Each structure stands twice: as C-alpha cells, then as structure tokens.
Amino acid sequence: MDKPTIFPPTRASLPKLAKIQGDDRCVLTVYFPGSLAGGKKMPTKLTELPTSLLRAESLTRDEDEHRRRSLELWRAEVPKVSLPPAMGWVGVVSWLTEDVTFMQLPAAVEPAAYLDNSPFLLPAGRLLDDLEAYAVVYADHARATIYVAALGKLEEEGRLRGGIKNHVRKGGWSQQRYERRRDNEIHRYCKAILHKLNEVVESEGLRRIVLAGDRILINELEKRMAPAMRKQVVCRLAMEDKKDPREVFQETLSAAAEEERREELWLRDAIRNEHAAGGRTVVGPADTLAALNKKRVRWLLIGPMEGVDFWRCGSCGDNGLGQPPTCPDCGEATYAQSAGNEFTDLAYAGRSRVEFTDDDLPEIDGVGALLRW
Numbered sequence: 001m002d003k004p005t006i007f008p009p010t011r012a013s014l015p016k017l018a019k020i021q022g023d024d025r026c027v028l029t030v031y032f033p034g035s036l037a038g039g040k041k042m043p044t045k046l047t048e049l050p051t052s053l054l055r056a057e058s059l060t061r062d063e064d065e066h067r068r069r070s071l072e073l074w075r076a077e078v079p080k081v082s083l084p085p086a087m088g089w090v091g092v093v094s095w096l097t098e099d100v101t102f103m104q105l106p107a108a109v110e111p112a113a114y115l116d117n118s119p120f121l122l123p124a125g126r127l128l129d130d131l132e133a134y135a136v137v138y139a140d141h142a143r144a145t146i147y148v149a150a151l152g153k154l155e156e157e158g159r160l161r162g163g164i165k166n167h168v169r170k171g172g173w174s175q176q177r178y179e180r181r182r183d184n185e186i187h188r189y190c191k192a193i194l195h196k197l198n199e200v201v202e203s204e205g206l207r208r209i210v211l212a213g214d215r216i217l218i219n220e221l222e223k224r225m226a227p228a229m230r231k232q233v234v235c236r237l238a239m240e241d242k243k244d245p246r247e248v249f250q251e252t253l254s255a256a257a258e259e260e261r262r263e264e265l266w267l268r269d270a271i272r273n274e275h276a277a278g279g280r281t282v283v284g285p286a287d288t289l290a291a292l293n294k295k296r297v298r299w300l301l302i303g304p305m306e307g308v309d310f311w312r313c314g315s316c317g318d319n320g321l322g323q324p325p326t327c328p329d330c331g332e333a334t335y336a337q338s339a340g341n342e343f344t345d346l347a348y349a350g351r352s353r354v355e356f357t358d359d360d361l362p363e364i365d366g367v368g369a370l371l372r373w
C-alpha cells in the first residue's frame with residue numbers, strides 16, 4: 001500500500017481522480033470541512049465519518065463487500081495523513097485499486113459520503129470552477145507583490161523592490177537626464193515584475209490576472225505585457241493606500257466572480273450560435289452524453305440538470321438516461337445516479353473542460369458542448 005496521495009487543488013487533478021473507477025459500486029468519495037472552516041462541525045471523527053453517513057441499501061453482495069473493505073481502508077489510512085490547514089477536502093478511496101487520495105477545496109463543505117462506480121466529483125469540480133485561482137499583482141513605484149488567490153486567501157509568490165522616486169523639479173538639462181533615468185528604472189522594474197508574474201502564471205496554470213495598486217504604474221505594466229498576457233487581465237483596481245493581503249483579496253473577489261459569469265454567458269452563446277449554424281456542437285442530455293462517451297467534447301457547459309434521470313445496472317454496469325426499474329441488458333435491478341455527476345466524470349475522463357452554471361439553460365436544454373470533431 002502506497003502512502004495516501006494529496007493532489008494539488010487545481011483542475012488538472014480532476015482527470016486523475018476520475019481515473020479511479022470500477023465496474024460496480026466500489027469507489028468511496030468523502031467530503032469534509034477542513035481546519036479553517038470555522039463553524040462547520042464534524043458529526044463524528046474523520047475515521048468514522050463515511051461509516052456514519054453511508055447507507056448500504058440496495059447494494060449487491062459484491063458491492064457490500066466493496067463498501068466494507070473501502071471503509072476499512074479509510075479507517076486505516078486516514079490517521080497516516082497529515083492534512084494541511086484548509087477550508088475543505090474531498091477524499092477518494094478504492095480498495096480494489098488501492099487508491100487513497102485527497103484534494104483540498106477552496107471552500108468549506110458539508111460532510112457527505114458516496115459509494116459509486118466512479119468518484120462523486122461534481123461538488124469539487126463546481127467549487128474549483130466557481131472559485132478558480134488567479135494571479136494578483138499589487139504594485140506601486142516603491143514595491144510590488146505577486147500573489148496567487150486560491151483556497152480562500154492570497155498566497156505570496158514573489159516580492160520586488162521598485163524604489164522609484166517621485167518626479168522632482170530641477171529644470172534644464174539635469175531635469176531631462178533625471179526623467180530619462182527614471183523612465184529606464186520604471187522600464188526595468190516593470191520587466192522584472194512581468195518576468196516573475198509570467199513564472200507564477202505558467203507554473204500554477206492560471207488563466208486570469210488582476211492588477212491592483214497605483215494606477216499609473218498599472219498602466220506602465222500593462223503597456224509592456226505580451227498580447228497573450230494582456231488578454232488574461234480581467235480587471236484593474238486602483239488602490240491608493242497600502243492595503244494588507246486580506247483587503248486586496250476581498251476587493252479582487254467580485255471581479256473574479258464577474259469574469260467567471262461572463263465566461264459562462266460567452267460559452268452559452270457560442271454553443272447556441274454554433275448549433276444554429278450547424279457547427280460542431282451538441283445540445284441536450286442525449287446528444288451530449290453520446291458525444292461525451294466518444295470523447296468528442298472540448299468544452300462542456302452544464303446546468304443543475306434537475307429532473308434528468310440517469311440509471312446504472314449494479315450487475316453488468318450498463319447505464320444511460322432514464323429510469324428503467326430493471327436493466328434492459330441483463331434484467332437485474334438498476335439504481336439511480338446523478339446525471340450531473342455522470343456527465344462531469346465522463347468529461348474529466350475525456351479531458352474536456354467543464355463550465356458549471358446555476359442557470360437551467362433552457363435554450364440548450366440544460367446541457368451542451370463545443371466539440372473537438
């Protein structure tokens with residue numbers, strides 16, 4: 001048995017978690033609040049949490065064995081991990097594949113446990129989408145700090161000194177020389193900030209940048225950005241006085257949420273327009289499911305999908321939309337799954353991007369996608 005794995009809390013981890021799969025219900029997923037989730041109380045010790053939450057109804061004999069063994073594995077392995085301070089966690093365990101994995105979440109979550117043929121990643125995916133990490137440059141002429149906003153706070157990634165003085169009136173030639181020298185200093189300072197910012201954006205796989213601080217310096221920075229990086233700037237916040245990281249984080253949050261919303265709307269319109277033009281898109285549960293199964297989906301847009309039924313056969317693993325009481329293939333009993341989670345798991349397994357929205361998306365029948373081919 002390997003040591004439990006802690007995956008980084010980024011989108012790139014979701015396909016790795018989605019790989020933990022079986023033919024029947026053998027994968028245990030556990031959500032629980034972290035040490036920083038003030039107010040969220042655990043009903044019992046973490047080692048006993050899934051045991052207290054899981055209901056064992058309607059499991060086949062094999063599945064009940066999976067349940068018992070996975071709970072045992074959880075009990076044995078959880079005491080061996082030291083989980084860093086966090087808002088929330090999701091754990092995925094399978095005794096069949098001997099996987100014991102954890103991923104930090106950017107928000108507090110209610111305790112919950114699921115036993116299914118694949119991990120229940122819908123809440124985790126949704127949180128990582130809604131609270132996507134972004135870079136913040138907080139700078140004036142004297143100093144600059146580069147942060148990553150993730151997991152409910154700002155993490156400092158780098159600090160640079162500008163030490164650039166204000167304009168001084170001298171007059172004549174000496175004034176001109178002074179100005180030229182100052183321009184060069186600003187240029188070098190901006191280049192150094194952008195170099196560090198680029199490193200952070202690349203290494204953390206960030207898509208969004210917020211510029212905050214002195215308005216003139218922010219302009220100077222933006223002027224010197226490569227076009228690709230300039231496209232990633234989602235907001236510019238002039239901040240006059242020196243602020244601590246918590247204040248900067250609070251002020252940038254709503255800008256990030258707006259950008260997230262804007263992207264949802266963009267994708268919805270793109271799917272709708274492409275569909276009307278007969279382009280490479282699908283809309284509605286049936287066509288989207290078919291495209292997901294063929295790994296054709298480039299970018300999935302998924303609403304709450306309430307009222308969409310999904311079934312799976314505990315015996316032969318056959319599955320699909322609808323709610324047949326017995327498996328059309330083998331005649332054994334079926335059970336209901338979350339359509340939203342099945343779509344999401346298939347998307348992660350097929351390396352599709354997933355965009356979540358609280359909208360019902362009536363114009364695309366609840367779900368849709370841009371396709372690769």
Ligand SMILES: [Zn+2]
Nearest residue numbers: 313316327330
């Ligand atoms: Zn069956």
